Structures are given as structure tokens and as C-alpha cells.
Amino acid sequence: QVQLQQSGPGLVKPSQTLSLTCAISGDSVSSNSAAWNWIRQSPSRGLEWLGRTYYRSKWYNDYAVSVKSRITIKADTSKNQFSLQLNSVTPEDTAVYYCARDQNWDFLHWGQGTLVTVSS
Amino acid sequence: QTVVTQEPSLTVSPGGTVTLTCASSTGAVTSGYYPNWFQQKPGQAPRALIYSTSNKNSWIPARFSGSLLGGKAALTLSGVQPEDEAEYYCLLYFGGVWVFGGGTKLTVL
Numbered sequence: 192q193v194q195l196q197q198s199g200p201g202l203v204k205p206s207q208t209l210s211l212t213c214a215i216s217g218d219s220v221s222s223n224s225a226a227w228n229w230i231r232q233s234p235s236r237g238l239e240w241l242g243r244t245y246y247r248s249k250w251y252n253d254y255a256v257s258v259k260s261r262i263t264i265k266a267d268t269s270k271n272q273f274s275l276q277l278n279s280v281t282p283e284d285t286a287v288y289y290c291a292r293d294q295n296w297d298f299l300h301w302g303q304g305t306l307v308t309v310s311s
Numbered sequence: 312q313t314v315v316t317q318e319p320s321l322t323v324s325p326g327g328t329v330t331l332t333c334a335s336s337t338g339a340v341t342s343g344y345y346p347n348w349f350q351q352k353p354g355q356a357p358r359a360l361i362y363s364t365s366n367k368n369s370w371i372p373a374r375f376s377g378s379l380l381g382g383k384a385a386l387t388l389s390g391v392q393p394e395d396e397a398e399y400y401c402l403l404y405f406g407g408v409w410v411f412g413g414g415t416k417l418t419v420l
Contacts, residue, residue, distance in 0.1 A: 228409075238349075238357065238400050238411040253407045256312060289356060296345040297362035298402065304356050 193217035195290050195302040209277040213290030220266045221246045226293040229275045233286035280309045317412040323391045331415045332383040333401030339382035346384035347402040393419050
């Protein structure tokens with residue numbers, strides 16, 4: 192049974208870096224058939240796919256155009272987890288952030304969601 | 312910027328049938344966009360319904376089905392139940408990036 196457990200602060204100051212982690216159980220972050228995604232949701236922007244990391248003999252990343260200049264998604268194989276870093280945040284980055292696994296085009300497993308508020 | 316468009320809202324009577332659609336600003340949606348459909352109820356994370364156009368996991372009720380219709384991805388609910396009232400989102404793949412639709416609020420009335 193795959194489970195994704197998110198952790199990270201719920202409050203970030205403007206211009207600082209948002210950092211979240213998604214711990215994986217029941218699968219490996221190095222799986223050759225899965226991709227590990229970050230998605231966010233806000234009333235103003237709806238659901239927004241932010242990016243992913245995946246391993247196919249080497250590591251790959253894809254990012255949404257809207258955040259490409261500010262985002263980094265990394266896998267940590269020693270802890271079987273992956274992380275999101277979003278730089279230079281503004282109040283517009285306030286949202287519920289989710290991690291999710293995509294395997295064979297199926298986004299079946301999601302984390303519990305983390306509300307991140309950007310405010311001073 | 313690629314835009315994925317869904318009907319903002321639809322209303323259906325209990326026991327009825329409704330089709331939600333998902334269009335791409337780039338043109339016709341094909342199976343190569345690997346359409347996904349999600350259901351979301353207030354306060355909950357999205358729940359996967361359909362993946363890769365028409366595939367679904369075993370616990371998804373038979374009344375939910377996915378297809379391609381008129382150049383769009385489609386989600387059809389047949390024999391709608393009151394508990395199907397929710398927001399529905401589609402997700403399309405554009406060769407390396409995924410893009411969500413704006414969601415359809417389905418009211419069962």
C-alpha cells in the first residue's frame with residue numbers, strides 16, 4: 192500500500208523559500224515506473240501541477256512554465272522521499288500543496304495536503 | 312500558455328446521465344494526452360477516477376466512464392447518485408508537463 196506523508200511549515204514569509212517534503216512508503220522514489228509530483232490548489236488558481244521528478248536510469252525533472260524559474264524538486268534516495276523548494280514566494284503562492292505519485296499515467300496516490308500561507 | 316477548459320458547472324437529476332468534457336487550447340484531445348479525471352469534495356484531496364482516457368481502478372463505480380468525444384476528453388456519469396455532487400477536474404499531458412482544467416462543479420438536484 193503506497194502512502195505519501197507530507198511535512199513542512201505552514202507559514203512562509205514573502206520573498207523567502209517554501210520547502211516541503213513528501214515521505215514515501217510502499218514504493219521507492221527510484222522506481223523506474225513512477226513519477227513524483229507536486230501539485231497545489233488555491234481558490235484563485237484552482238489545481239495547478241507544479242512539477243515532477245523521476246528516475247529512468249538517471250534523474251529527470253519537468254516543471255510548469257508558471258514556476259520554472261523558482262522551483263526545484265529533488266529526490267532523496269537515502270530517506271526515500273522527495274522535496275519541493277519554491278523560491279521568492281509571494282502571497283499568490285498561498286495554497287494547499289499536495290505531493291502525488293504518477294504511475295502509468297495514473298495519479299492514484301496523493302499526500303494529505305499542506306496549507307502553506309505566505310504572509311509576514 | 313496551454314489552457315485546458317471544462318464546463319464551469321452542470322446540473323443533473325438523480326438517476327440521470329451527464330457528460331463532462333475537457334478541451335485543449337492546442338487542438339483535439341487524443342489518447343496521447345493521457346486524460347485523467349478526478350473527483351473532489353470539500354475539504355478532501357482529489358480522488359482519482361479515470362486515467363489514460365478510459366481506465367479506472369477497481370473500486371470506482373461502474374457508473375463512471377471516460378472516453379474521447381468530439382475532440383475532447385469526456386467523463387460520463389450514468390445513473391447519477393446524490394453522493395456524486397462534487398467538483399470534477401481533468402488533467403492532460405503535454406509532452407513533459409501536465410495541465411489541469413479549471414474544474415466542473417456538478418450539482419445533483
